[in-house]
Amino acid sequence: MSKNLSQLARRQGIENTLFQKLVITDAADKSTNLTQQRTALAKEFLMGEAVVHGAASFYDFLDDGTSHNNKQHNANKKAYVCNGSSCLCANTQGTIKEKLDKEFGSDNVGHVICLGRCAENSAFQISNHNFSGTDIDNLAILANEPSTASNEHYQVRCTLTEPILTAEILDVAKYYQLFITLSEQFNTPEKQHKLLDKLVESGLRGRGGAGFPTGIKWRSCLIEENTEKYIVCNADEGDAGAFSDRYLLEQRPHAVLFGMLMAGFLTGAKTGVLYIRAEYPAAIKQTEQAISEFEALNLTNDFCFKIIKGAGAYICGEETALLRSIEGQRPVVSVRPPFPTQSGLFGCPTVVNNVETFGSIHFIFSNLSDTQNSGVTKYKNLGNGKSTGSKLLSLDGAFKYSGLIEVAMGTPLVDVIKLAGGFARELKALHIGGPLGGVVPLSEIDKLTIDFESFAENGFLLGHASIIGIPNAMKMINYIAHLFEFTALESCGKCYPCQIGSVRGQEMFEQAISGEQALNHELLNDLLDTMQLGSLCALGGGVPLPIQNILQYFEAELMPYFIHSELVKGVQS
Numbered sequence: 001m002s003k004n005l006s007q008l009a010r011r012q013g014i015e016n017t018l019f020q021k022l023v024i025t026d027a028a029d030k031s032t033n034l035t036q037q038r039t040a041l042a043k044e045f046l047m048g049e050a051v052v053h054g055a056a057s058f059y060d061f062l063d064d065g066t067s068h069n070n071k072q073h074n075a076n077k078k079a080y081v082c083n084g085s086s087c088l089c090a091n092t093q094g095t096i097k098e099k100l101d102k103e104f105g106s107d108n109v110g111h112v113i114c115l116g117r118c119a120e121n122s123a124f125q126i127s128n129h130n131f132s133g134t135d136i137d138n139l140a141i142l143a144n145e146p147s148t149a150s151n152e153h154y155q156v157r158c159t160l161t162e163p164i165l166t167a168e169i170l171d172v173a174k175y176y177q178l179f180i181t182l183s184e185q186f187n188t189p190e191k192q193h194k195l196l197d198k199l200v201e202s203g204l205r206g207r208g209g210a211g212f213p214t215g216i217k218w219r220s221c222l223i224e225e226n227t228e229k230y231i232v233c234n235a236d237e238g239d240a241g242a243f244s245d246r247y248l249l250e251q252r253p254h255a256v257l258f259g260m261l262m263a264g265f266l267t268g269a270k271t272g273v274l275y276i277r278a279e280y281p282a283a284i285k286q287t288e289q290a291i292s293e294f295e296a297l298n299l300t301n302d303f304c305f306k307i308i309k310g311a312g313a314y315i316c317g318e319e320t321a322l323l324r325s326i327e328g329q330r331p332v333v334s335v336r337p338p339f340p341t342q343s344g345l346f347g348c349p350t351v352v353n354n355v356e357t358f359g360s361i362h363f364i365f366s367n368l369s370d371t372q373n374s375g376v377t378k379y380k381n382l383g384n385g386k387s388t389g390s391k392l393l394s395l396d397g398a399f400k401y402s403g404l405i406e407v408a409m410g411t412p413l414v415d416v417i418k419l420a421g422g423f424a425r426e427l428k429a430l431h432i433g434g435p436l437g438g439v440v441p442l443s444e445i446d447k448l449t450i451d452f453e454s455f456a457e458n459g460f461l462l463g464h465a466s467i468i469g470i471p472n473a474m475k476m477i478n479y480i481a482h483l484f485e486f487t488a489l490e491s492c493g494k495c496y497p498c499q500i501g502s503v504r505g506q507e508m509f510e511q512a513i514s515g516e517q518a519l520n521h522e523l524l525n526d527l528l529d530t531m532q533l534g535s536l537c538a539l540g541g542g543v544p545l546p547i548q549n550i551l552q553y554f555e556a557e558l559m560p561y562f563i564h565s566e567l568v569k570g571v572q573s
């Protein structure tokens, strides 16, 4: 079924996608009945009406056609309050919500996870403009003039002698000259394989969380025999606490476009699609501007870029859900194989990479003729041999110098904390790597270095390397309930362990908090095992990790919530 729908979507192509039409229709004319508009779209795209309504009803920011008095309804609100984990830990949501409610009326205020303003917290959105920090003090002005500039400020630091991701791009034309040089030099399939060997040699691994080797991914797309292929940039950075992709798209968009251009050249793809989440309006604007600048250079007729704006669904960060979303299908996770490089967008071979992965390519391919000083050599010499190169870390408002730090892979976590000036408040743990990443108690911090291996060996996960400080005041039982609630909200519903398990987990913890029903150790273990082992993707499969970390390291705090205060022992990571 989904294959057929992909083929139907392919007929219209990337320039006319059902998904973008849904987004545009929803934001625009409210005079025509929404159901009629969607029925017309179903006809235009030769899809069943249920497919179109089913897809539209999935997204937070699309009208689901239900009454606007429905409390769950979250589309087309005047203002949104960020309820991501970082703003939760900073305890800023209550005040912001209260002030927005007063200004706009509570029915006109929605919620969003998350705006990527985690360095400052107190984050909110008005009419597609994001604000944070002290901006709330100007609410009266912002409510009338939402395009007023935000006072946002965050630190961007780099500990490398030669910055990779944070390097400034001073001359755009000169920057793309590397593409011209390489495309002339590596102009046969054999030579392209040689260039891919260099990428493999650099050790670059995907920065979206799973750490898959990028050179191997690109080669598996190159060897597919198909004249239609795609490069997709996954800019759906939905992990609360992460804002490094936002930074790259807002401040270094040409680095990302360059990486996609090279991926196109090395795989035979002619279209690059950037799927950018709607929560990042400035990133969308800056990337559009960068694409215009790229086009003005007239470098190639062989590659074009297209931006697809998301509509509020965390699961669209999972690559197969993301591809279905672009096609206008309900963004539900697909079973792999086939992998996207075999059958991806519209059923065609597709490379999906994270923003930061693409952002590393220019450095790696620089200076290739000088083996000693080439980008490849310098990149692979950073890190521990398995995790190479540099990593951008997002440090939230719990750090004195909150913001971004680019460090070499292998850097001790304690050094990062020192560089960040220490903590701005009393913390008991760090939540690293997004909602599916581990919760690291302060006692374990000195064991960790910033690389995939160190985190995995110690029972945590580097993920996309966002770091949220969990304050002493945060009750861990509440934090677990928050993680289950998030998963229940964002589950795509494809598999039961996640769809039902996350709701059951949320209920269990809410009942324990209210005192209605104490936690049963055996039942909880069963639930976490079922989700971990039985879920199709890393949303349901991953959320048990931070919960197990908390159960293991904060046993004493949680004990009173269990039946007869039974020991939590046996619940291990």
Ligand SMILES: Cc1cc2nc3c(=O)[nH]c(=O)nc-3n(C[C@H](O)[C@H](O)[C@H](O)COP(=O)(O)O)c2cc1C
Residues within 6 Å of the ligand: 205, 206, 207, 208, 209, 210, 211, 212, 234, 235, 236, 237, 238, 239, 314, 315, 316, 317, 318, 319, 320, 352, 353, 354, 355, 357, 537, 538, 539
């Ligand atoms: C629930 C879930 C959410 C994800 N969110 C993102 C995301 O926001 N950005 C991202 O690049 N990868 C995300 N991923 C990983 C992607 O599926 C995919 O592995 C990645 O985009 C591949 O790019 P990379 O090899 O450059 O890391 C997510 C995965 C899961 C299971």
Ligand code: SF4
Residues within 6 Å of the ligand: 315, 333, 490, 491, 492, 493, 494, 495, 496, 498, 499, 535, 536, 537, 538, 539, 540, 541
């Ligand atoms: S684990 Fe959750 S999000 Fe992933 S496929 Fe299953 S239901 Fe969907």
